[in-house]
Amino acid sequence: MVGHSLGGIVVQICAADYGKDLAGMVDASNGNSMQNINGKLAKMREFSQGHPVPGPRSTVTPADALSPEGKHGIEDAIAKYDFMRPAIEPPYGKLPAEIQKLQLWATSQPKHWVATQDEYFGEEGETLYEWSNKSQYPLGDTALIVLWRGKDLEGYHMDIQNQLKHLSRQSKLIVVKEAGHQIRLDAPQAVIDAVKNVVSSARQPANK
DSSP: OEEETTHHHHHHHHHHGGGGOOOOEEEEEOTTSSETTEEEEEGGGOOOOOOOOOOOSSOOGGGGGGGGHHHHHHHHHHHOGGGSSSSOOOOOSSOOOHHHHEEEEHHHHHHHHHHHHOTTTTHHHHHHHHHHHHSOOOOTTTTEEEEETTTOOOHHHHHHHHHHHHTOOSSSEEEEETSSOOHHHHHHHHHHHHHHHHHHHHHHHHHO
16 A cells, blocks of 8 residues: 555555555655644644544445535635645646646545545544554564655654654665655655565565
8 A cells, every 4th residue: 555645644544454454555644743723733643532433434425415505615715715726836847737737627626625624633643643552563564665755854754754664574764855745746756666665575475
């Protein structure tokens, strides 16, 4: 499994729940970093309200649809706030022109902003924190590569990535010097190489 940013949180949650089915992982996230939600700056797990996290759903119902009022509210916010307004900012300018059009279209959709909301963000952070600290290597010998940006490297964030590295005995932390947060755009080859290395390591025991 491969995850970047909040996608890395999803990968870690899957690893915590289904670790026995995981052959290898590439993680470029920072699940315990400081987050700013509604003006509150705190670690991810500190937003937990202690609510039980519901299981995955495979269906949706009419009740899940965005109401007209909700849709208009988001559209008004997109028009009002610069950070919500669709734009191609670095490093997205590296994408092909057609993909840039898709990026602009996707970020202009009200449902894009609905999808960024997570009612159980804090609880998931709390779960990951407990899982990652329950033992020295909760993933055992699972192949793991942790990628971290070299630009704007901060000591606190580096400490977190080092903690991620200790999820597995077969792990490696790689600092991608030329990359910012969007590693897959700044240094796509680094991501490709990491995936290939993890796949190779995961297959190695079977070939012995």
